[in-house]
Amino acid sequence: MMPPEDPTQERWPDEPPRPAWHEPAPPPVPPLLDDPSGPMVRPYVMTSGRLEPARGKFDLITLVVAAIPEPDGQLGLGPEHLAILRLTQQVMSVAELTGHLDLPIATVRVMLGDLLDQGLISMQEPEPEADMHDIRLYKAVIDGLRAL
Amino acid sequence: MVSGLSSRGADGRRLPTAVKIVIAGGFGVGKTTMVGTVSETRPLRTEEVLTDESVGVDDVSGVERKKTTTVAMDFGRITMRDEYVLYLFGTPGQERFWFMWDEVALGALGAVVLADTRRLADCFPSVDYFERRGTPFIVAVNCFEGEQAFDLAEIQTALNLGPNVPVMLCDARSLESCKKVLIDLILHAMKVRGLAPEPQQA
Numbered sequence: 001m002m003p004p005e006d007p008t009q010e011r012w013p014d015e016p017p018r019p020a021w022h023e024p025a026p027p028p029v030p031p032l033l034d035d036p037s038g039p040m041v042r043p044y045v046m047t048s049g050r051l052e053p054a055r056g057k058f059d060l061i062t063l064v065v066a067a068i069p070e071p072d073g074q075l076g077l078g079p080e081h082l083a084i085l086r087l088t089q090q091v092m093s094v095a096e097l098t099g100h101l102d103l104p105i106a107t108v109r110v111m112l113g114d115l116l117d118q119g120l121i122s123m124q125e126p127e128p129e130a131d132m133h134d135i136r137l138y139k140a141v142i143d144g145l146r147a148l
Numbered sequence: 149m150v151s152g153l154s155s156r157g158a159d160g161r162r163l164p165t166a167v168k169i170v171i172a173g174g175f176g177v178g179k180t181t182m183v184g185t186v187s188e189t190r191p192l193r194t195e196e197v198l199t200d201e202s203v204g205v206d207d208v209s210g211v212e213r214k215k216t217t218t219v220a221m222d223f224g225r226i227t228m229r230d231e232y233v234l235y236l237f238g239t240p241g242q243e244r245f246w247f248m249w250d251e252v253a254l255g256a257l258g259a260v261v262l263a264d265t266r267r268l269a270d271c272f273p274s275v276d277y278f279e280r281r282g283t284p285f286i287v288a289v290n291c292f293e294g295e296q297a298f299d300l301a302e303i304q305t306a307l308n309l310g311p312n313v314p315v316m317l318c319d320a321r322s323l324e325s326c327k328k329v330l331i332d333l334i335l336h337a338m339k340v341r342g343l344a345p346e347p348q349q350a
Contacts, residue, residue, distance in 0.1 A: 060194065060251065061166035061235050093166055093235060095223055099192030106196065124163035129255045137232065138338045141167060141257065144228030145331050148186060148323060 046080055046107055053113025056123065060095040060105070063124040064088050064112060075120075081111055088121060164227075168235040169330060170252050172278070173262030174270025178290040178320035179238035180222045182262065185326045186236060187224020195220045196248060219245045221252065239274070249277060258337035259285040260329055262320065265298050268306055275307055284337035288318040288329045312340075 056062075066088040071077070077085075080101065087100055098108045115121040127137070171179045184191045198217045219240045226234040237252045253259065259278050263271040271287070278285040289303060300315045309315065314336055319325040 059255070060237070061168050061233075061255075063163050063166050063233065065163060091163055091233075093225075093233070095194045095221075095235065095237075096192055096225070098194040099223075102195075104195055104197045122163065124165060126166050126168070126255050132255075132257065133341055133343060135338070135343050137165075137167065138257075138334055138343060140228050140232050141234055142331055142334050144226060144232065144234060145186075145327050145334070148226065148327055 046078065046103075047110040050110050051106060053109045053116075055113045055116045056109075057125070058094050058109040058112050058123075059126055061093050061126045063091050063093055064097065065091045065122050067120055067122050080107075081115060084108070084111060084115060085120060164231055164233050166233045166235060168237055168252070168256050169333065170237050170239060170256045170259040170283070171262060172239045172249075172259055172271075172274035172285075173290075174264065174267060174274075177262045177264045177267075177270065179262055182260070182290075182318075182320040182326050182329075183222050183224040183236045183238050185321060185323055186226060186330065188227060189225050191222045191224045193220050193222050198245075219248050221248065246277075253278070253281055253283050256283060258333045258340075259283050260333055261285055261287045262318075263287055263289045263303070263307075264292070265289060265303065268303070271307070275309070284333070284340040286314040286316065286329070286333050286336050288316055290320045291317050 064084075066085045068085070070089055071082055071085050075082075080103070083101060084097060087097060092100075094105070094108060094112065097112075098105050101108060112121065112123075116123065127134075171182050173179055180191065196219045198219060221240055222238045224236045226236070228234055237256075239252060240248050259274075261271050261274045261278065275285070275287070287303070287307060287309065289298065289300070298317075300317070304311075304313070304315045307315075314332060316329065316332060318329045
């Protein structure tokens with residue numbers, strides 16, 4: 001971890017190299033481990049650095065439901081994976097999961113891919129845009145809105 | 149896309165299908181209010197963390213040291229019988245987060261562009277976006293308390309909208325008003341997609 005007073009933290013990355021009279025220059029630190037990017041680290045670690053889910057696309061409104069009863073923590077899963085399995089005992093969208101877990105969408109997607117890969121969740125993808133010509137869909141939505 | 153293997157829950161029941169409507173418009177125009185008015189649950193917030201690389205280059209002045217940006221979207225849910233669940237997404241306030249708009253607009257039934265007549269220009273980017281994308285949309289002018297009603301034809305002209313884009317007044321705090329906006333949007337979307345030969349409901 002860099003000391004907070006380190007001057008390299010204040011510099012633009014595309015600035016010219018530090019002049020020789022400004023010695024001694026501190027050793028460079030790896031990106032993503034310094035203080036300013038702190039909030040990035042935790043979600044990134046939770047997914048073991050993965051950015052894309054192993055399986056599935058997981059649209060914001062893809063509906064997810066657990067395929068198993070509420071787990072007791074014996075599955076070798078992390079706390080966030082277990083939290084998803086608890087939340088998805090009721091059918092829930094990817095967007096709702098991110099809201100309840102307070103995690104970024106990309107992080108939740110990766111964890112959902114893990115659970116899908118292990119057969120622990122089922123999902124229902126939304127209708128593709130090209131298939132939005134089913135008049136029953138529109139009538140059901142209008143009826144649902146009128147019933148509010 | 150329905151995957152036969154993965155579309156049933158633990159009890160073998162078929163999962164409902166989710167659909168969505170986008171609520172767009174300028175900052176502070178009432179998007180979150182409208183989402184909250186019709187949602188059956190407390191509106192939730194979904195967030196995406198961005199690095200500088202994904203953000204418009206013109207917009208980092210003053211926050212030069214900021215390495216990440218969080219884009220937030222508020223959304224609500226309405227359960228429709230057993231088969232469908234409707235989600236309403238308020239778009240991120242800043243137009244520079246277009247990639248989030250793309251994600252939200254993809255597969256949307258349609259969009260409501262909320263407008264405030266005191267700052268009509270704020271809704272131009274939303275109108276442009278949905279016009280270009282071909283998403284069916286209507287313009288709803290949110291009437292804040294004490295504000296006089298404007299002539300809808302003038303607003304239509306000011307926004308340079310074609311005659312086929314409905315413009316209506318609304319009150320984002322009123323359930324009845326929001327219901328009417330959303331129902332009119334669905335009727336408009338049906339018409340745009342060639343599903344409703346009968347004339348648009350007034």
